[in-house]
Amino acid sequence: MTMENVALEVKDLKTFFHTEDGVVKAVDGVSFNVNKGETVAIVGESGCGKSVTSFSILRLIKAPGKIEEGSIIFENKDLTKIKESQMRDVRGNDISMIFQEPLTSLNPVFKVGDQIAETILLHQDVDKKEAKKKSIELLKKVGIGRAEQIFNSYPHSLSGGMRQRVMIAMALSCNPKILIADEPTTALDVSIQAQILTLMLDLKKEFGTSIILITHDLGVVAEMADKVIVMYAGQVVEESDVFTLFKNPKHPYTKGLLESTPKVHELEDELKSIPGSVPSASNWPKGCRFYSRCSMRLNHCNDNAPELLGDENHIVRCWLQNEEVVKQSEYAK
Amino acid sequence: MAKYLRKRLLEIIPVLLFITFIVFFLVFWVGDPVALMLPEDAKQEDIENLRSALKLDEPMLVQFGYFVSNVVQGDFGKSFRYGEDALPIVLERLPSTLTLAFTSMIIAVLIAIPAGIISAIRRNSATDVFVTGFSILGKAMPSFWLGIMLILIFGVIFKILPVSGNGTWAHLVLPSITLGTAVSAEMTRLVRSNMLAILQQDYIRTAISKGVKPLSLILKHGFKNALVPVITIMFLQISTLVSGALVTEVVFAYPGLGQLLVQAVSGRDMAIIQAAIFVVAIMVILLNLLADLLYKVFDPRIKYN
Ligand SMILES: Nc1ncnc2c1ncn2[C@@H]1O[C@H](COP(=O)(O)OP(=O)(O)OP(=O)(O)O)[C@@H](O)[C@H]1O
Ligand code: SF4
Ligand SMILES: [Mg+2]
Numbered sequence: 001m002t003m004e005n006v007a008l009e010v011k012d013l014k015t016f017f018h019t020e021d022g023v024v025k026a027v028d029g030v031s032f033n034v035n036k037g038e039t040v041a042i043v044g045e046s047g048c049g050k051s052v053t054s055f056s057i058l059r060l061i062k063a064p065g066k067i068e069e070g071s072i073i074f075e076n077k078d079l080t081k082i083k084e085s086q087m088r089d090v091r092g093n094d095i096s097m098i099f100q101e102p103l104t105s106l107n108p109v110f111k112v113g114d115q116i117a118e119t120i121l122l123h124q125d126v127d128k129k130e131a132k133k134k135s136i137e138l139l140k141k142v143g144i145g146r147a148e149q150i151f152n153s154y155p156h157s158l159s160g161g162m163r164q165r166v167m168i169a170m171a172l173s174c175n176p177k178i179l180i181a182d183e184p185t186t187a188l189d190v191s192i193q194a195q196i197l198t199l200m201l202d203l204k205k206e207f208g209t210s211i212i213l214i215t216h217d218l219g220v221v222a223e224m225a226d227k228v229i230v231m232y233a234g235q236v237v238e239e240s241d242v243f244t245l246f247k248n249p250k251h252p253y254t255k256g257l258l259e260s261t262p263k264v265h266e267l268e269d270e271l272k273s274i275p276g277s278v279p280s281a282s283n284w285p286k287g288c289r290f291y292s293r294c295s296m297r298l299n300h301c302n303d304n305a306p307e308l309l310g311d312e313n314h315i316v317r318c319w320l321q322n323e324e325v326v327k328q329s330e331y332a333k
Numbered sequence: 334m335a336k337y338l339r340k341r342l343l344e345i346i347p348v349l350l351f352i353t354f355i356v357f358f359l360v361f362w363v364g365d366p367v368a369l370m371l372p373e374d375a376k377q378e379d380i381e382n383l384r385s386a387l388k389l390d391e392p393m394l395v396q397f398g399y400f401v402s403n404v405v406q407g408d409f410g411k412s413f414r415y416g417e418d419a420l421p422i423v424l425e426r427l428p429s430t431l432t433l434a435f436t437s438m439i440i441a442v443l444i445a446i447p448a449g450i451i452s453a454i455r456r457n458s459a460t461d462v463f464v465t466g467f468s469i470l471g472k473a474m475p476s477f478w479l480g481i482m483l484i485l486i487f488g489v490i491f492k493i494l495p496v497s498g499n500g501t502w503a504h505l506v507l508p509s510i511t512l513g514t515a516v517s518a519e520m521t522r523l524v525r526s527n528m529l530a531i532l533q534q535d536y537i538r539t540a541i542s543k544g545v546k547p548l549s550l551i552l553k554h555g556f557k558n559a560l561v562p563v564i565t566i567m568f569l570q571i572s573t574l575v576s577g578a579l580v581t582e583v584v585f586a587y588p589g590l591g592q593l594l595v596q597a598v599s600g601r602d603m604a605i606i607q608a609a610i611f612v613v614a615i616m617v618i619l620l621n622l623l624a625d626l627l628y629k630v631f632d633p634r635i636k637y638n
Contacts, residue, residue: 058542092543099542104535108634109557119543154633168545 007178007210008034008095013070015049015056023280028234029070034178039204039211041225041242043218044255047278049234050214051100054081054180057098057212059087074178092153093123096171097180102164102187106155112163113139113151116170123174138169142199161192165199172203179204182213185220199225218257222246230254233278233289240314250316251315252294288319296320300329334629337584341622350401352614356607357400366462370413404611410604414597419604423593423612429631430589431616433512433582435576436505438567446556446563448517449524453532454551462519469496471518476577480584481512497586507587512577516570523566527559534558560631568624 011031017024027049034040041051055061057072059079072079079090098316099105106115114137120126126134132151137328139147142165155163163186171179181200186194213224221228221242228245229251230238238251249255256274276293277287288294288301301319309321319325367384388399403409409419452464461629487507490498520614531537532555539556575591582591590609597605 060538060541088544088546090544091541097542099535099539101535105539107536107540107554107558109560109632122544156634167539310338 005035006033007036007038007074008212009071009073009110010053010057011071011073013053013056013072014068015052015061016066016068018064018066024281024282025234026065026236026281027056028284030231030234030236031070032229032239034210034212035227036177036210037204037208038226039213040227040229041221042212042214042229042231043216043221045274045278046216047230047281049281050231051182053231054182054212054214056099057180058091058095060097077292077327085209087124092119092171092176093174093175095104095178095180096174096176096182098164098167098171100183100186102160102167102184105167106163108155110154111152112155112158112166113153116166116173119170119173134173135169138173139166141203142166142169142172143195144169159189161196164188164192164196168199168203169197171206172209175207176209178210178212180214182214186216186289193220213293225326230257234281235256235278235289235317236308236315237290237317238315244314248314250310250314250321251290251318251321252296253290256293256295288317298325298329299332300325302332339625341625345618345622348618349615352611353401353404354397356610357397358604359610375517379421386437393414409608409611412597412602412605414600414602414605419602419608420612422605423590423608426588426590427612427616428595429587430591433505433508433578433587433589434571436509437512437516437574437577438510438570441516441570442567444513445520448521450528450551450556452521453525453528456529461525464525468518468521471514471521474515476511476515476580477584480507483507483511484584493597498543499587499589504585504587507580508587511584512574512581515574515577516573518561519573520566520570524559524563527562528555531555531558557631561628564624564627564631568620571620575613575617 010033010111013030015026015027017026030053032040032047041154042053044050045210052061052065056067057079059067059141061067067080070080074090074095077086079087082090103229106112113132113135117128117131118137120134121128124131129253136147136151139150144162144165150158150162150166155166158166158214168184174254177199184195184200188196200211200213201224202245203209211224213220215221218315225242228238228240228242229236230245230251232253238249238254239246245254247260260274274293279289279292285302286305287303288306291301298319304319306317306319306322308315308317312314317330367387367389368379370381371383389538407420411417412419412422415422448464448468452458452461455461484496484507488495494506495501496507498504532551537550537554540550545554578589579591579595582589583586583595586592590613593605594609596602597609
């Protein structure tokens with residue numbers, strides 16, 4: 001794995017929200033790499049910080065939220081440090097994003113075609129006519145028949161699936177190097193979900209785009225991803241290639257997730273069945289954040305926060321990986 | 334569209350009938366119209382004669398019938414004060430009032446839209462606090478007081494603008510500012526709250542993620558969504574505008590509908606009062622219809638069927 005192969009490098013990212021009830025440490029030291037042409041899946045329960053991580057990459061975090069620490073390296077630039085005007089050149093052009101909410105993510109008062117064309121006009125040196133032509137081609141590419149007609153429609157007249165296709169067309173309009181898809185199918189019908197995912201796979205093959213795919217759904221992960229990052233309570237708890245993770249999960253949380261997914265192809269299944277709840281993000285426990293729900297916890301885990309351990313292909317944040325600790329500590333009740 | 338317009342126009346008929354009804358009863362509510370028309374020492378016989386000449390001795394419903402048929406022909410009777418048909422007198426005043434209302438609305442919009450937008454994007458900043466304070470003040474400040482202050486400052490101290498009458502653009506300046514300020518206060522507040530809500534929307538985040546520049550983000554992606562509420566607000570302010578016009582016209586001796594109406598009320602000139610109310614009501618109805626049609630232009634989600 002050489003550096004030239006890395007498309008994006010997130011290092012020790014911390015994004016906090018300064019609310020009236022205290023500092024919400026939504027993303028608390030997340031690191032990962034995305035290689036060129038690779039699909040990286042980020043999985044984890046609701047509220048674990050997946051969206052905040054992805055918004056941080058494009059610097060879409062609004063006050064009271066703030067990127068506190070860490071760096072996000074893209075083409076030798078640190079996205080957390082560059083000027084806003086430089087960031088605008090990256091957004092929609094080099095890195096683009098599809099959101100969790102297809103129904104509300106398009107502007108209701110503009111024709112969908114014009115919204116795609118706007119992105120093209122912002123980043124490419126073409127005239128309006130050319131931008132329109134390209135937009136219609138993109139609409140066809142994402143599987144929309146009657147593309148000329150749809151170009152002139154307003155979002156409210158399209159279904160959720162259609163709108164998400166339009167969002168994908170818009171996100172791909174400038175051939176981005178990285179596409180961030182934040183639960184692109186969660187809000188859609190099951191039948192549409194599969195179509196959208198297939199579409200993304202096809203487009204990835206065609207353009208060689210790296211994809212960061214955020215999902216609740218391990219079925220989707222198995223089908224789409226090369227690499228998987230499991231997040232829990234604002235941190236990465238396990239990371240490995242997709243085969244290793246499914247065959248040999250090491251973190252008790254990951255194991256729990258896999259057990260709660262009966263079949264890989266059941267797209268509806270969500271990660272809910274581990275008993276207990278996530279501690280509060282404004283007051284993380286001192287020790288392991290999974291302690292209160294872990295069935296294999298050691299006494300040691302309650303007071304000591306585990307670090308990520310392992311080799312470059314498989315890392316895990318769990319004391320069970322440390323033989324010394326396992327030898328010395330008892331299983332807790 | 335044509336079908337919708339026809340339907341809306343048909344809906345106006347019952348509203349008009351209702352207004353006619355109210356206007357008709359206004360006379361009886363104020364007192365005996367015959368007694369109003371004759372000098373206080375008139376003989377009983379003269380009173381009776383006039384009463385039957387005016388068909389006022391017939392049943393109410395019949396009288397209402399006469400009234401409606403007169404109104405349809407534009408006949409509200411003669412003004413006591415001017416001794417002429419009331420409607421032409423009222424209509425003659427209409428253009429001045431419409432001009433005042435129009436310029437005031439322009440001033441209000443010119444203040445409210447930038448002020449509202451700026452205080453929304455600079456939420457909780459000193460600017461926002463200033464704008465909010467100003468709009469509270471503008472709402473609390475009585476129009477006549479502001480009018481008098483403006484007369485003092487610009488007419489009496491600096492002597493740069495005429496303080497009464499009409500005919501030139503200069504005459505419009507102070508009354509329009511007076512009325513426009515009153516209307517802009519409420520409008521600023523509503524533009525601000527609408528923009529605040531819009532800036533939280535997902536499509537704004539989408540626009541940022543595409544690399545849209547700040548000005549285009551706020552005006553194109555943001556404010557265009559606020560247009561429908563802003564138009565609604567503008568037309569909702571018409572009642573403020575009309576009532577404000579009454580006061581403003583009196584303060585500046587501006588010869589419009591408001592001044593005429595105030596004079597007519599104090600002189601109990603019923604024909605003028607009736608005609609003026611009728612004309613104002615029709616004006617408000619037509620403006621509301623216009624507002625509905627404008628929504629369609631600015632919001633593709635609104636369909637007429
Ligand atoms: N604007 C905000 N103010 C305060 N806290 C926030 C804000 N936005 C997010 N958070 C907190 O950050 C944490 C992570 O949220 P995030 O949206 O990243 O979760 P997620 O993993 O995307 O969940 P989901 O699967 O439901 O989309 C949550 O605890 C949430 O409460
Ligand atoms: S560190 Fe301890 S508590 Fe945390 S997941 Fe591992 S075993 Fe469980
Ligand atoms: Mg999310």
